[in-house]
Structure formats: structure tokens, C-alpha cells
Amino acid sequence: MTAQLLDHTLGNLASRIPGATRVFHTFHLDFCCGGQKTLRQASLERGLDAQQVEEQLLSLNPDEHPEQDWRSASDDQLIEHLLERYHDVHRQQLPELIRLAARVEQVHGARENCPRGLTDLLLGMLQELENHMQKEEQILFPMIRQGQNPMLGGPISVMRFEHDQHGDALEKVILLTNDMQPPANACNTWRALYRGLDELRRDLMQHIHLENNLLFPRALGEEMQNG
Structure with a gap:
């Protein structure tokens, strides 16, 4: 470098x-x-x-900043990491965040800075992300493990498009929550919600990064730009 x-x-x-x-x-x-x-x-x-x-x-x-260099991991190792560290974790994160958001909207809905609509937004994210992860788990990841490179272009293109949609949804969450910054007099539930949302943001971005910038280019035989 x-x-x-x-x-x-x-x-x-x-x-x-x-x-x-x-x-x-x-x-x-x-x-x-x-x-x-x-x-x-x-x-x-x-x-x-x-x-x-x-x-x-x-x-x-x-x-x-000790971090594992996933560029040197095999496809199997990277996929297992994605499944355990991100797919499993997102399935735990979002239902709890939905519960917290619903509570905050119920109790503080009349306040000007309440993130009204956040619960529905997170419910939509959960559904879209679950569908996306199932397609990766049932179709794309097995194809990558089997080395079916000529057939990977279509499924990877779909996954990248859906990643963009996840990113758009995350931007809506950021706007709705003032970049996950709770008001000064926010209750503990409100603060826990925004801490959890910030954790989800970091996890989801890292998840998409590892797929878009490492796993997918490698599966397609693409050289990483400026590599």
C-alpha cells in the first residue's frame, strides 16, 4: 500500500x-x-x-486495531464467518430493535424528536434481509462453495442490488434517528434502541463489505481494484 x-x-x-x-x-x-x-x-x-x-x-x-485479514481466508472460511458473525447476529438484532422501537414510539410518540415510523421501517428491513440471507444460504453460497463460476454472475448481481436496497433502508434509519443520536432527556429504552441501531449499522456495513468487496469479486475471478 x-x-x-x-x-x-x-x-x-x-x-x-x-x-x-x-x-x-x-x-x-x-x-x-x-x-x-x-x-x-x-x-x-x-x-x-x-x-x-x-x-x-x-x-x-x-x-x-487488530483485525483478521479475510483476504487470506478460503471461500469456505469466509462464508462460515459471514453466516455465524452476521446472518445469525442480524436475526437476533432486528427483532429486539423492533421491540424497542415499538416501545419508544408507543410511549414517546407525541414528542417532536420521536422516530415515528421506525418500527415499520425495521419490520421491512427484517423481512427483506431475511429473504436476502435465505437466498445466499440456499443458492449463492452453495454455488460458490462448488466453484460454479460461470453461473455466478446473475445471482451475485441480484445480491449486490439488494445490498444497495439495504443501504438505502439504513440511510432512512439514520435520517429518522438523527444519526442514532438520542435527545438529551431520552429514557434508557430510547438510548438502548439507538445504541443497538448503531451496532446494526456497523455490522451490516461490514457484512456487505466482506461480500461486495471480497467474496463476490473473488468468486467471479475479478481483480480487486487498486489491488
Whole structure:
């Protein structure tokens, strides 16, 4: 990795630099669905100083951000990680977040800063994500394990499109919750809800990143940009 990072893609940087995803979260840079954009392009679109982001990336100490390098994992290992760390976890996260959101809307619905509509939004996310994960578990992942590369283009294209839809839904959650920042006098349930939503955001973005920027390109025999 050269010192010049501006023309590397966000997905490439997220894969190669331990701690990079934390920097991207700080600057609200989309390294999962928007992982093919360069740091320069993504920063420009968000009105950010790309060199400031680059400086923070270059200042990261790998020893302070120990992360497994999934580029060296086999397809089987990466798929098992995705299933256990993300598919199973999302199925635990969303029902609890829906319960908390419903409680907050029920009790605080009259308050101006109440995230009205969040419960329905999360219910939709749960349904869409469950359908998506089932397609990966029953169709795509078995195909990747079997090495059916010529047939993978269609299913992967569908999954990437659905990833974009998940990203759009996440953006709606962010807007509805003031970037998961509870009001100063929020109750414990409200605060727990927003903490959980922030955790879901980080998990879902990492989940999509590992698929869009590592598993899928490798299954298709594509070289990672700036690799």
C-alpha cells in the first residue's frame, strides 16, 4: 500500500488497512455499497477534505486495531464467518430493535424528536434481509462453495442490488434517528434502541463489505481494484 491513498477504492482500503472502517464510519463514508468509489471521489461527493481522511488512515497503528485479514481466508472460511458473525447476529438484532422501537414510539410518540415510523421501517428491513440471507444460504453460497463460476454472475448481481436496497433502508434509519443520536432527556429504552441501531449499522456495513468487496469479486475471478 503506497502512501498515496486518494485513488484507492474504499473497499480496497477497508480490506487492507486495520482500523480503516472506523475512520470511514467517523466521516460517514460508505465503504460497503459504495466500496468501488475511490477515497478522492467519495470524499468529494460528501464535501469532505479527502486529504484529511487520508491523514487519519495513514496515522492508524495496526497494533491498536487488530483485525483478521479475510483476504487470506478460503471461500469456505469466509462464508462460515459471514453466516455465524452476521446472518445469525442480524436475526437476533432486528427483532429486539423492533421491540424497542415499538416501545419508544408507543410511549414517546407525541414528542417532536420521536422516530415515528421506525418500527415499520425495521419490520421491512427484517423481512427483506431475511429473504436476502435465505437466498445466499440456499443458492449463492452453495454455488460458490462448488466453484460454479460461470453461473455466478446473475445471482451475485441480484445480491449486490439488494445490498444497495439495504443501504438505502439504513440511510432512512439514520435520517429518522438523527444519526442514532438520542435527545438529551431520552429514557434508557430510547438510548438502548439507538445504541443497538448503531451496532446494526456497523455490522451490516461490514457484512456487505466482506461480500461486495471480497467474496463476490473473488468468486467471479475479478481483480480487486487498486489491488
